[in-house]
Amino acid sequence: MKTSSILFLTVILFVSCKQAPTNTKLSGSVFGTSYSVIYDSDVNYQKEIDSLFAVINKSMSTYMTDSDISRLNRNETVSVDNHFLNVFNTSNTIYKATNGAFDPTIGAVVNAWDFGPKGKIVALDSLKIDSLMQGVGFNKVSIKNNTILKPATTFIDFNAIAKGYGVDVIGLFLEQKQIKNYLVEIGGEIRTRGTNVVKQSNWKVGVEMPHFDGEQSILKAISLHNEAMATSGTYRKFKIDDEGNRYSHIIDTKTGYPSKTNLLSISVIAQNCMTADAYATAFKAMGIEKIQEFLKTHPELKVFLIFENDKRELETKGFNGFPE
Numbered sequence: 001m002k003t004s005s006i007l008f009l010t011v012i013l014f015v016s017c018k019q020a021p022t023n024t025k026l027s028g029s030v031f032g033t034s035y036s037v038i039y040d041s042d043v044n045y046q047k048e049i050d051s052l053f054a055v056i057n058k059s060m061s062t063y064m065t066d067s068d069i070s071r072l073n074r075n076e077t078v079s080v081d082n083h084f085l086n087v088f089n090t091s092n093t094i095y096k097a098t099n100g101a102f103d104p105t106i107g108a109v110v111n112a113w114d115f116g117p118k119g120k121i122v123a124l125d126s127l128k129i130d131s132l133m134q135g136v137g138f139n140k141v142s143i144k145n146n147t148i149l150k151p152a153t154t155f156i157d158f159n160a161i162a163k164g165y166g167v168d169v170i171g172l173f174l175e176q177k178q179i180k181n182y183l184v185e186i187g188g189e190i191r192t193r194g195t196n197v198v199k200q201s202n203w204k205v206g207v208e209m210p211h212f213d214g215e216q217s218i219l220k221a222i223s224l225h226n227e228a229m230a231t232s233g234t235y236r237k238f239k240i241d242d243e244g245n246r247y248s249h250i251i252d253t254k255t256g257y258p259s260k261t262n263l264l265s266i267s268v269i270a271q272n273c274m275t276a277d278a279y280a281t282a283f284k285a286m287g288i289e290k291i292q293e294f295l296k297t298h299p300e301l302k303v304f305l306i307f308e309n310d311k312r313e314l315e316t317k318g319f320n321g322f323p324e
Helices: 002-017 046-060 068-073 082-097 107-112 126-133 159-176 273-286 288-295
Strands: 024-030 033-039 142-144 147-149 182-186 189-193 203-208 218-224 228-233 238-240 246-251 258-260 263-270 302-308 314-319
Touching: 024 046, 033 159, 046 068, 046 082, 046 159, 082 159, 082 273, 107 126, 159 182, 159 189, 159 228, 159 273, 189 203, 189 273, 203 228, 203 263, 228 273, 246 273, 263 273, 273 288, 273 302, 288 302, 288 314
Parallel strands: none
Antiparallel strands: 024 033, 033 182, 142 147, 182 189, 189 228, 203 218, 228 263, 238 246, 246 258, 263 302, 302 314
């Protein structure tokens, strides 16, 4: 009886001393937006994470005049780093897969329409657009010994994929630190691994309801487990013509003009955030029918579309098992 009492007391003490699981939460500003990192560890990696962001910016930020990509766009000779090469190679793969719907060389035309970092062209007309389009085409760009070879008129802009890549870089850093449960988010682009140990469930994320007035609300909440999600919307950056047609900030890589579209939001789930980010951009330029056809041969991509029908009513479509 005495031995049993001691054993029982030991169990009670063990249970009472066992702490509830906790997450470390870090946040800040990067890439012109905010970031949030939640992970299952007591170690604070804020300094290391901010250092990684600085390296990525130095490589690929078109908003920094001394970045490698800005120097490259000024036609200086630059030996690019592995971050640049990783994004370049993935961009090339998705450029080919989407038949050019995703094209990082459209940057000069994006700027001309006042959707980029360099400022619009005054009195933009078809002749100026045709001139800018001469430098468009990712197939005109190549790599030789870490040096990028491109026409002088070609402007490279990785902003439609670099944010997702940044998410992946932080996720891989945490994995190198043996952290198995985390969520990394930059400006709405997300990568998850494992579970939320505090809530003892998969990571919960929201798909935003499109609002043209800047309001924010969630249309649906979904669970992510060992997946990444990126969302691209046309409801924040757009122009309206004299007839009331709304044109998105996505420039048609074939014509050089903003895309007229009824798509308001595209969410893509993939294994990594860089891939999800790029496809979310490409799909905006492709339209619903082409997206639907494309996804028949790409079951690895889960996609959720929010769009306006002919009556200007919101509709949604999910593909390849996008979570309900």
